[in-house]
Amino acid sequence: MIYGLTGGIGSGKTTVAAILRDKGYIVLDADEIGREVTGKDEPLLRLLVRDFGIEIINEDGTLDRKALAAKAFGDKRKMNRLNELVQTAILCRAVEKFHKLSLSDYNKVMFFDVPLLFEAGWDRYMQQIWLVTAPEDVRIQRVEIRDGLTEEEIRERIRHQMSEEEKMERADVIIQNDEGMAKLMAQVEKAIAENLR
Numbered sequence: 001m002i003y004g005l006t007g008g009i010g011s012g013k014t015t016v017a018a019i020l021r022d023k024g025y026i027v028l029d030a031d032e033i034g035r036e037v038t039g040k041d042e043p044l045l046r047l048l049v050r051d052f053g054i055e056i057i058n059e060d061g062t063l064d065r066k067a068l069a070a071k072a073f074g075d076k077r078k079m080n081r082l083n084e085l086v087q088t089a090i091l092c093r094a095v096e097k098f099h100k101l102s103l104s105d106y107n108k109v110m111f112f113d114v115p116l117l118f119e120a121g122w123d124r125y126m127q128q129i130w131l132v133t134a135p136e137d138v139r140i141q142r143v144e145i146r147d148g149l150t151e152e153e154i155r156e157r158i159r160h161q162m163s164e165e166e167k168m169e170r171a172d173v174i175i176q177n178d179e180g181m182a183k184l185m186a187q188v189e190k191a192i193a194e195n196l197r
C-alpha cells in the first residue's frame, strides 16, 4: 500500500520522511527518483532528445540540465511536455520500486514523498495522503535559513503551488509542523498510531 507524503516548500516533509524511516518505514523520494531517471543511459534521455534536440546531452552522455532548462523555459507548451515526460518516468520507476519492495508483504505500508503530489494529480494513486503543513511565515523563515533565498523568491515559489487550504481539504492526515521537533515527533507518532496499527 502506498501512502503519499506531501507538503509545500519548507513544510517539513523531508524531516517527517526521516522520522518515518527511523521508525522502520520505507519512504521513496520523488526528487531522488527524478535524478535517477535523468541519469546517463536512462531511456528518458532518448525521449528528451527527440523533443529538445541532441544539444541537451553533454559529451560524456549525461544530461545538460542547464541546456534543457534553457530550451523549455518561457515556452508553456515545451514546459508541459518536459514535465509530462519527466513525471511519467518518475511514476513508472516508483511503481517498479514499490512493486519489488512489496513482493514479500503485499499489505506493507510504504510512503512516497512527492512535493507536488496534488499538482501532478498523483493523489489518485495513493491509498492515503499525509500532508505536512505549517503557516506560510514559518515556512518562509525555514527556507530562508536553509537555502539562503529571499522572502520574495520563496513567496514566488509558493504562488506556483496549490493553496494550503485546498491541500488540507484533500488530505487524509494533517501533520501540523508549526512548532519544534518534539511536537512534530508527537504528531507523527499520533498519525502512525491512528492510521497504521
Ligand code: ATP
Residues within 6 Å of the ligand: 007, 008, 009, 010, 011, 012, 013, 014, 015, 016, 115, 142, 143, 146, 177, 178, 179, 180, 181, 184
Ligand atoms: P522543501 O519542499 O523546500 O524541500 P521540506 O518540506 O522538505 O522542504 P524540510 O527540509 O523538512 O522541509 O524542512 C525545512 C527546514 O526546516 C529544514 O532545515 C528543517 O531542518 C527545518 N525544520 C523542519 N521542521 C522543523 C521543526 N519542527 N523544528 C525546527 N526546524 C524544523
